[in-house]
Amino acid sequence: MDWLERIAKLRQWSRNGTRAPHKPLLLLYALGRFQEDPDGDLRYSAVEQDLQRLLTEYGPPHRTTPAYPFHHLVGDGVWEVRTDRGPGSPGTGVRDLRETGATGRLAPELRSALRRDPDLLGRVARSLLDLHFPPSLHGELCEAVGLELDPVVTTVLPAARRQRDGRMRELVLTAYEYRCAFCGYDGRIGAVPVGLEAAHVRWWAFGGPDEAENGLCLCSLHHKLFDKGVLGVGDGHRVLVSQHFVGHSPAAREHVIALAGRPLVGPQPGARPVAAVHRDWHLREVFRGEPRPAAAG
Structure with missing residues (x-):
């Protein structure tokens, strides 16, 4: 499976160039936590404030909530959610996510791929940064989510994506x-x-x-x-x-x-x-x- 291609095709709400970096921010945060503890889960009630700070700092100026990506990222095949009742997200309601003990983590296939290929995490993270944020924010965003990336790692964007003009x-x-x-x-x-x-x-x-x-x-x-x-x-x-x-x-x-x-x-x-x-x-x-x-x- 081409994980870079899948990451590049995250489904996001978009209209007239509106920014909606909810899913990329959650994924970057999850990659940082995976780097620290590959077997750990992200309990929504425990990480909600961290995710809200990321959205406030690096998201669009209008009001938003981390409950949205926590639920909807499941549909992209890179994220899974479980609750005290079993597998599956209870929805986008903040109260539902809190009261059901919702926990999320990277999808099993992605976690396996990251373990097999240690360089994949850096390539995925760089792709998310390049596709959703300007270069001036990459370094501090990595610090904010706890990611340590090898500075020599480069990302080759999928062929369908346009390339920057060096001039x-x-x-x-x-x-x-x-x-x-x-x-x-x-x-x-x-x-x-x-x-x-x-x-x-x-x-x-x-x-x-x-x-x-x-x-x-x-x-x-x-x-x-x-x-x-x-x-x-x-x-x-x-x-x-x-x-x-x-x-x-x-x-x-x-x-x-x-x-x-x-x-x-x-x-x-x-x-x-x-x-x-x-x-x-x-x-x-x-x-x-x-x-x-x-x-x-």
């Missing part, structure tokens, strides 16, 4: 003249830029094209905050800062809060700015809460 970085950095679009940072060592990255506005995993009008040149800090939903781009191509962000230090105020309402730095004349359709997707699916008012001055 994206150069297109975006050139369009913004090697300056962070939020703060103007333009550091180099000799002729080589350092700490500058090409950020997808609409994530590649959700149909975002490898084109300059879907990209921003951002410093490493602001790229991470953009992908976490702290920063966004609003009307008039001005920087948005989420009201959910809290920072009291002078550095937090200067490098984040003071950005609210500032116009983007770039792109250069002749280069396409971020397309409205991609800005709207990011505001709907990634940006958290309401924006702060523009900083004084």
Whole structure:
């Protein structure tokens, strides 16, 4: 059985690029626990808070519940649920999962495959990360679910999946003249830029094209905050800062809060700015809460 192919075809609710990473997050969490204890079960009442934190931190901005993937992942053939009454999930109700002692774990065939092939866990995890989250979040997401992955492991995506365009970085950095679009940072060592990255506005995993009008040149800090939903781009191509962000230090105020309402730095004349359709997707699916008012001055 091709487990990478099965993982790539997880059934997820989707409409107009809506993010629904419930199942991938549960699977990543289960892989982290399997790595720690291959014979362990995940009792819903014991892991509910962990799963809710993952959904709050890495899921869509709107309200959601870990009961949904705990039940529905069974239908993808990679997960099983048992209760005090026997095999089978009691449904998506939180109370039902708690009161029946529902426990979940990776499907027996998948657990056997992971034991036979120690490298499979890394390939499955990398596939989930690549297909559902931007690269800037992969490292901290692995830490959040307790996964330790070999950094040399690479994932070959199924042939049906599109491949990234390696020219994206150069297109975006050139369009913004090697300056962070939020703060103007333009550091180099000799002729080589350092700490500058090409950020997808609409994530590649959700149909975002490898084109300059879907990209921003951002410093490493602001790229991470953009992908976490702290920063966004609003009307008039001005920087948005989420009201959910809290920072009291002078550095937090200067490098984040003071950005609210500032116009983007770039792109250069002749280069396409971020397309409205991609800005709207990011505001709907990634940006958290309401924006702060523009900083004084």
